[in-house]
Amino acid sequence: MLIVMLIISFGVFMLVSLLPGDAVYAMLGDTISQETYDMVYHELGLDQPLLLRYGNWMLGVLRGDFGTSYQFHMPVVDLLKTRVPITIFLSILATLIAMPLGVLFGVIAAVHRGKKIDTVITLTANACSCLPQFWIGIFLMYIFSVQLGWLPSFGFTWPWENFGQHILELIMPIICLSIDGIAGIARQTRSSMLESIRQDYVRTAWSKGLTERSVIYIHTLKNSMIPIVSLLGVRLSYMVGGSIFVESVFSIPGMGSLLVRAITSKDIPVVQACVLLTAFVTCAAYILTDLLYVLVDPRIKLTQKD
Amino acid sequence: MENLLQVEGIKTDFITTGKRVEAVVNASFDLKRGEIIGIVGESGSGKSVTMLSVLKLINPPGRVVGGDVRLAGIEENILSFDSKGEKMRNVRGGRIGMIFQEPMTSLNPVLTVGYQIAETILTHKKCSKAEAKQKAIEMMKAVRIPDAERRYNAYPQEFSGGMRQRIMIAIALAADPDVLIADEATTALDVTIQAQLLEMLKELAQTRGVAVIIVTHNMGIVARYADRIYVMYSGSVVETAETDVIFGCPEHPYTRGLLAAIPRLNDAKDRVLVPIDGLLPDASNRAPYCAFYERCLYRKNSCAKMPIPKLTGIGTNHFVACHLTVAERAARQAELLEREQRKTPKKQIREETCIEVRNLTKRFAVRAGLLQKTVGYVHALEKVSFAIRRGETLGVVGESGCGKSTLARLIMRVYAPDEGEILFHGRDIAHEKERNLKDVRREVAMVFQDPYSSLDPRQTAESIVGEALKIHHLCPDKEAYGKRVSELFRLVELDPELRKRVPHEFSGGQRQRLGIARALAASPTLIIFDEPISALDVSVQAQIINLLEKLQAQLGVSYMFIAHDLAVVRHISDRILVMYLGQAVEIASCEKLYEMPLHPYTQALLSSVPTADPVLERTRQPLKLGGEIPSVLKRPKGCPFSDRCPKAMECCHILSPELVDMGEGHMVACHLYGGK
Numbered sequence: 001m002l003i004v005m006l007i008i009s010f011g012v013f014m015l016v017s018l019l020p021g022d023a024v025y026a027m028l029g030d031t032i033s034q035e036t037y038d039m040v041y042h043e044l045g046l047d048q049p050l051l052l053r054y055g056n057w058m059l060g061v062l063r064g065d066f067g068t069s070y071q072f073h074m075p076v077v078d079l080l081k082t083r084v085p086i087t088i089f090l091s092i093l094a095t096l097i098a099m100p101l102g103v104l105f106g107v108i109a110a111v112h113r114g115k116k117i118d119t120v121i122t123l124t125a126n127a128c129s130c131l132p133q134f135w136i137g138i139f140l141m142y143i144f145s146v147q148l149g150w151l152p153s154f155g156f157t158w159p160w161e162n163f164g165q166h167i168l169e170l171i172m173p174i175i176c177l178s179i180d181g182i183a184g185i186a187r188q189t190r191s192s193m194l195e196s197i198r199q200d201y202v203r204t205a206w207s208k209g210l211t212e213r214s215v216i217y218i219h220t221l222k223n224s225m226i227p228i229v230s231l232l233g234v235r236l237s238y239m240v241g242g243s244i245f246v247e248s249v250f251s252i253p254g255m256g257s258l259l260v261r262a263i264t265s266k267d268i269p270v271v272q273a274c275v276l277l278t279a280f281v282t283c284a285a286y287i288l289t290d291l292l293y294v295l296v297d298p299r300i301k302l303t304q305k306d
Numbered sequence: 307m308e309n310l311l312q313v314e315g316i317k318t319d320f321i322t323t324g325k326r327v328e329a330v331v332n333a334s335f336d337l338k339r340g341e342i343i344g345i346v347g348e349s350g351s352g353k354s355v356t357m358l359s360v361l362k363l364i365n366p367p368g369r370v371v372g373g374d375v376r377l378a379g380i381e382e383n384i385l386s387f388d389s390k391g392e393k394m395r396n397v398r399g400g401r402i403g404m405i406f407q408e409p410m411t412s413l414n415p416v417l418t419v420g421y422q423i424a425e426t427i428l429t430h431k432k433c434s435k436a437e438a439k440q441k442a443i444e445m446m447k448a449v450r451i452p453d454a455e456r457r458y459n460a461y462p463q464e465f466s467g468g469m470r471q472r473i474m475i476a477i478a479l480a481a482d483p484d485v486l487i488a489d490e491a492t493t494a495l496d497v498t499i500q501a502q503l504l505e506m507l508k509e510l511a512q513t514r515g516v517a518v519i520i521v522t523h524n525m526g527i528v529a530r531y532a533d534r535i536y537v538m539y540s541g542s543v544v545e546t547a548e549t550d551v552i553f554g555c556p557e558h559p560y561t562r563g564l565l566a567a568i569p570r571l572n573d574a575k576d577r578v579l580v581p582i583d584g585l586l587p588d589a590s591n592r593a594p595y596c597a598f599y600e601r602c603l604y605r606k607n608s609c610a611k612m613p614i615p616k617l618t619g620i621g622t623n624h625f626v627a628c629h630l631t632v633a634e635r636a637a638r639q640a641e642l643l644e645r646e647q648r649k650t651p652k653k654q655i656r657e658e659t660c661i662e663v664r665n666l667t668k669r670f671a672v673r674a675g676l677l678q679k680t681v682g683y684v685h686a687l688e689k690v691s692f693a694i695r696r697g698e699t700l701g702v703v704g705e706s707g708c709g710k711s712t713l714a715r716l717i718m719r720v721y722a723p724d725e726g727e728i729l730f731h732g733r734d735i736a737h738e739k740e741r742n743l744k745d746v747r748r749e750v751a752m753v754f755q756d757p758y759s760s761l762d763p764r765q766t767a768e769s770i771v772g773e774a775l776k777i778h779h780l781c782p783d784k785e786a787y788g789k790r791v792s793e794l795f796r797l798v799e800l801d802p803e804l805r806k807r808v809p810h811e812f813s814g815g816q817r818q819r820l821g822i823a824r825a826l827a828a829s830p831t832l833i834i835f836d837e838p839i840s841a842l843d844v845s846v847q848a849q850i851i852n853l854l855e856k857l858q859a860q861l862g863v864s865y866m867f868i869a870h871d872l873a874v875v876r877h878i879s880d881r882i883l884v885m886y887l888g889q890a891v892e893i894a895s896c897e898k899l900y901e902m903p904l905h906p907y908t909q910a911l912l913s914s915v916p917t918a919d920p921v922l923e924r925t926r927q928p929l930k931l932g933g934e935i936p937s938v939l940k941r942p943k944g945c946p947f948s949d950r951c952p953k954a955m956e957c958c959h960i961l962s963p964e965l966v967d968m969g970e971g972h973m974v975a976c977h978l979y980g981g982k
Contacts, residue, residue, distance in 0.1 A: 200411040209399030
């Protein structure tokens with residue numbers, strides 16, 4: 001993970017450095033004098049060699065200093081402090097909703113394989129994973145906010161500030177974020193359930209006279225969870241990525257919308273910080289997945305015993 | 307009702323790609339309290355499907371379409387119950403327990419074995435979780451799992467195959483059922499473990515008053531354990547009688563055929579096996595007459611005009627489904643016997659040595675850790691020595707992990723040995739470089755166990771058989787090549803017309819013939835057979851054994867025949883090498899070894915194998931051999947067999963014995979016989 005993060009950080013740094021467009025102009029506008037330009041250029045350290053700049057930047061990052069936003073003229077860290085929790089909150093909530101629902105739909109489809117309900121679930125799931133998130137967002141907004149006026153179309157409130165408002169504002173973004181996850185998890189669950197249901201130990205379970213519930217939820221699902229858990233990490237990182245669209249559509253002041261604004265206004269320190277954080281969350285999600293494996297699959301042991 | 311379980315006319319279909327495969331056509335049997343019955347038949351006879359049908363465990367696309375199953379104490383036909391309903395669930399596990407074939411996959415890998423046993427108890431008994439756990443631990447002790455309390459929380463993968471099957475037995479018996487179905491329960495296990503399990507099963511059944519149904523293709527097992535036997539063929543029961551009657555005077559032509567096809571430990575050495583020619587009828591397209599008609603040696607023309615025969619009684623508990631009368635069959639049998647009076651083809655063993663192996667040793671490094679450091683060695687083979695003469699067959703027997711296959715691979719020079727010599731016609735090839743081995747490769751050929759995966763599915767039969775001819779430039783032109791391929795096909799009794807077909811168009815027996823033809827192509831002097839018939843059905847096994855004997859007599863080639871079936875090895879071999887944990891424990895001529903085995907392991911091995919002869923079986927007391935087959939990783943000190951040996955002495959635990967000649971080439975490695 002350390003190596004991955006190092007490579008990404010370098011990539012992020014280089015990517016932005018090599019982009020066309022000038023940081024100083026982005027910061028102060030293009031009507032400044034040459035003297036001011038030179039001064040700021042020097043202040044930003046842009047006259048130093050690339051590797052040295054990278055080194056300095058990394059040192060700062062490790063100390064929790066991502067530099068100063070060109071656009072907001074305040075430390076990036078302070079900017080992120082208010083926004084990152086919102087994004088993480090949204091992503092985790094969406095994953096937590098997607099997981100049980102997806103598994104439930106997948107199990108229903110697998111148990112009723114070939115029946116009508118299976119066809120409906122499978123078709124819907126396939127359709128949903130094809131729909132782009134921003135499209136779903138706009139579509140929902142059109143119906144529930146514009147036509148029906150039931151739900152607010154933008155904003156974000158923490159639950160401890162105003163719980164009712166929080167719920168109302170959250171419904172659409174969460175649906176939007178989790179629908180793809182539900183569909184994906186449902187499809188994965190269905191195929192992995194169908195795989196386990198054919199196994200000999202399921203036949204053994206039936207031969208013991210267990211109820212269908214026990215056979216499905218204890219004997220089959222527990223084995224099917226292994227591939228599903230591996231999907232969980234991928235899902236969580238998708239959610240963080242998906243929040244970029246969703247936050248923009250619903251004007252939620254999270255990291256996603258910050259990133260979009262930073263990119264359009266060439267606010268390099270903010271872009272760097274956001275991308276690096278996203279990468280970090282993704283890596284963390286994968287590590288979490290590996291740890292979860294140990295919980296679901298007793299065949300994997302962390303410590304090797306003799 | 308007198309019977310505990312009465313099954314009438316089970317009929318089960320599978321619908322696949324529009325075809326209706328009638329897997330079971332008409333299976334009936336009954337079972338009394340405390341009885342052990344055997345259901346025997348070859349693969350495809352529908353014996354397992356019948357058992358699954360009784361418990362309504364057939365999954366779509368399969369379907370039980372007919373039948374009547376009565377269980378004592380239940381007024382209704384249990385097939386009329388909803389397969390997921392409560393009544394059926396009470397029968398499953400509660401009244402009838404079942405053990406399946408594959409111990410490796412039949413237990414749930416993510417649940418502890420204790421939970422899996424306790425679950426059955428909780429489902430069928432009114433008790434608390436703690437009581438269920440207590441009972442589960444008792445069950446684990448009953449099936450002799452050492453250290454049961456601690457291992458309650460272990461997962462299936464922490465147990466060996468034999469131990470897992472014990473756990474399966476514990477699960478099946480946990481809720482005190484009346485009937486236990488063991489569906490090929492010991493087929494996948496080694497013979498000594500198989501004997502341990504079956505003995506235990508019998509004991510448990512007796513003490514708990516459980517009636518047992520043993521489903522198997524192994525005639526020896528039913529001869530040893532069953533009271534009555536049902537013989538199934540192509541989806542129907544064709545004969546049933548008490549065990550002695552089935553083996554003593556079988557009446558159905560199929561039963562007679564089956565018994566004539568299997569080698570037994572107490573056979574005369576030159577007995578000819580009589581295979582059943584032909585194939586099982588296509589279950590999706592059944593003829594309206596007797597299913598065995600096409601392969602029957604007793605048939606009359608009228609049999610094809612009559613409907614499928616029904617079971618008719620001809621003696622106490624003896625029922626046969628055949629149109630012929632007893633007298634008619636007896637007359638025909640006398641006729642057949644007269645015609646069949648041939649002996650195995652005479653072969654010539656020359657004094658000249660074909661291959662000699664001296665002190666062959668192979669160790670595999672065990673690596674661990676990040677840097678793959680060698681942390682130890684697996685002693686796959688330790689100082690094995692033997693010789694095979696021209697035209698001789700050496701049988702190699704031993705249980706899994708004894709190094710049989712490693713030995714074969716070393717002689718083939720797939721691996722290079724760590725120590726020792728391989729003298730092939732006097733030349734040491736043990737460390738020869740690959741480029742100098744070409745002529746050896748021509749002279750040593752191999753036939754593999756699985757006729758399905760050992761042939762390239764995309765090559766035609768001709769190119770599979772002829773490849774060696776091309777590699778060794780044995781045919782000057784196309785014409786000679788074509789001629790030689792046809793000759794090889796004829797040698798293995800295949801029609802040369804089939805040469806353009808690909809492997810999946812052949813049956814299992816035919817494929818193994820192709821494998822043999824491939825081995826013969828370059829006229830080798832030594833052929834190594836690695837379990838060549840264990841994947842085949844009994845009737846086909848006999849064909850292949852006969853073929854091998856014929857070829858050896860005709861071509862004078864030497865065989866090294868690796869197998870775990872001791873009766874087969876005895877039938878085909880001149881001398882036998884017994885291996886245990888990578889060491890040769892005994893080498894002797896076939897007669898000597900079976901009449902007077904010296905090594906305690908050989909004795910135990912021989913007594914573990916049930917013979918297809920119930921009268922003889924009753925006189926034999928199976929030698930109880932405890933313990934698991936140890937892994938090569940944890941080899942005991944001294945003699946490898948010392949920790950399981952009933953006669954182990956102090957010195958056995960310290961010093962590994964050497965092979966000592968006891969006279970007439972009977973070699974044994976055991977301290978009991980004076981070796982140091």
